[in-house]
Amino acid sequence: NAGVTQTPKFRILKIGQSMTLQCAQDMNHNYMYWYRQDPGMGLKLIYYSVGAGITDKGEVPNGYNVSRSTTEDFPLRLELAAPSQTSVYFCASSYSHGGAGNEQFFGPGTRLTVL
Amino acid sequence: RKEVEQDPGPFNVPEGATVAFNCTYSNSASQSFFWYRQDCRKEPKLLMSVYSSGNEDGRFTAQLNRASQYISLLIRDSKLSDSATYLCVVNNQAGTALIFGKGTTLSVSS
Numbered sequence: 001n002a003g004v005t006q007t008p009k010f011r012i013l014k015i016g017q018s019m020t021l022q023c024a025q026d027m028n029h030n031y032m033y034w035y036r037q038d039p040g041m042g043l044k045l046i047y048y049s050v051g052a053g054i055t056d057k058g059e060v061p062n063g064y065n066v067s068r069s070t071t072e073d074f075p076l077r078l079e080l081a082a083p084s085q086t087s088v089y090f091c092a093s094s095y096s097h098g099g100a101g102n103e104q105f106f107g108p109g110t111r112l113t114v115l
Numbered sequence: 116r117k118e119v120e121q122d123p124g125p126f127n128v129p130e131g132a133t134v135a136f137n138c139t140y141s142n143s144a145s146q147s148f149f150w151y152r153q154d155c156r157k158e159p160k161l162l163m164s165v166y167s168s169g170n171e172d173g174r175f176t177a178q179l180n181r182a183s184q185y186i187s188l189l190i191r192d193s194k195l196s197d198s199a200t201y202l203c204v205v206n207n208q209a210g211t212a213l214i215f216g217k218g219t220t221l222s223v224s225s
Contacts, residue, residue, distance in 0.1 A: 033212070042119070042202070043159070043215040050211075058212060090158055097211055102147055104213060106158035 001026050006091050006107035013081040013114045021076040021110050023091030031094045032074040033058075033104065034066065036087040043090065049074055050097070081114045088112070117141065119216040121203050127222045132193045136219045138186040138203030147206040148179055150188050152199045153218065159202055162188075193223045 007022045025032065030051045035043040045058030049068040063085060065077040074093075078085060088111050092104040121138045128134050140148075148165035163170065165177040165186055176189040186203055203216040 035215075040217070042217040045212050048212060056211075097206075102206070102213075103149065103161045103164065106160070108158050 003027065004091055004093055004105055004107035006089075006110050008110060009108065010111045011113070013078075013112065015081060015083065015114060017081050018077070018079045019081070019112075021078070021089055021091075021112075023074045023076065023107060024072050025074075025091075025093040025105070025107075026072065027093060027095075027105065028071065029093035029095050029105075030071065031097055031102075032068065033092045033094075034064070034074070034076045035090045035092065036060065036085075037090060037109075038087050046076065046089075078112075083114050086112060086114045118207075118214045119203055119205050121201075121216040122219050124218075125220040125222055127224065128193055130193055130195060130223055130225050132223075133189065133191050134193060134221060135190075136188045136201055136203075136221075138188075138216055140184050140186065140203075140205040140214075142205065142208050143181075143184060144208060145205045146210065147213070148177075148186055149204040149213070150175075150177060150186075151202040151204055151215070153202055154199050159215075162201070190221075193221075195223050195225060197221060198223045 004025045033048045034046040044060045047066040049055045091107040094104045150162040151159040152162045153159040169178045174191045178187045200218040202218045
C-alpha cells in the first residue's frame with residue numbers, strides 16, 4: 001500500500017494564480033482531511049470529507065475548495081492565490097471519526113509559496 | 116483556555132535522560148487522545164493513542180487525567196532518534212475532527 005500520496009511536493013505560485021493540490025489514499029478510508037501548517041504553528045483543518053460526495057468546512061476554509069468524487073481522491077483547489085496561503089499542506093485519511101480507528105494517516109505534504 | 120495547549124519547549128536533554136511532556140485540553144467531552152510525532156519537514160505520524168487507564172509502548176508512557184483535562188507523555192532512556200516535535204491531539208467537540216497542539220520540540224544530544 002502506498003498510503004496517502006500528495007502531488008506536487010513543491011510549488012511556487014504568483015498572486016492571483018490558481019492550482020489544485022492532489023491527494024489520494026489506497027486504504028479504503030472514508031474520512032479524508034486537508035490541513036495547513038504554518039511555521040511554528042499547529043495544523044489547521046481546512047476541509048474534510050466523510051465519504052464520496054460529502055464535504056464540510058473546517059477551521060480555515062476561506063480561499064479553498066474541495067471535491068470528493070471517489071473514495072480514493074480528495075483534491076484541494078486554491079483560487080486566486082494570496083501570500084497568506086504560503087504554507088505546508090497536508091492531506092490525511094482515517095478509517096473513522098471517533099473511537100478506535102480514527103487515527104489519521106498523513107501524506108508527505110505540499111510546500112506552497114505564493115509570491 | 117486554548118483547545119489544546121502544550122509545553123512550549125524546546126526540551127534539550129542528553130541521551131539516556133527521562134523527559135516528560137504535558138498537554139491540557141479544553142473540551143471536557145473529548146473522547147479520543149493521541150500523541151503524534153513530527154520530524155523536521157516531514158508529515159506527522161501517530162506515536163501512540165492515549166487510553167483512560169494509561170498505556171505504555173516500550174520507552175514511551177502516556178497518561179490521561181480526565182478530571183484535570185490533562186495528557187502526558189513520558190520518554191525514558193532518550194535516544195538521539197527521539198529528536199522531533201511531539202504533537203498532542205484531541206478530538207473536537209462534535210467528534211468530527213482532530214485538534215492538534217502546536218507541538219513540543221525535543222532535542223536529544225550525545
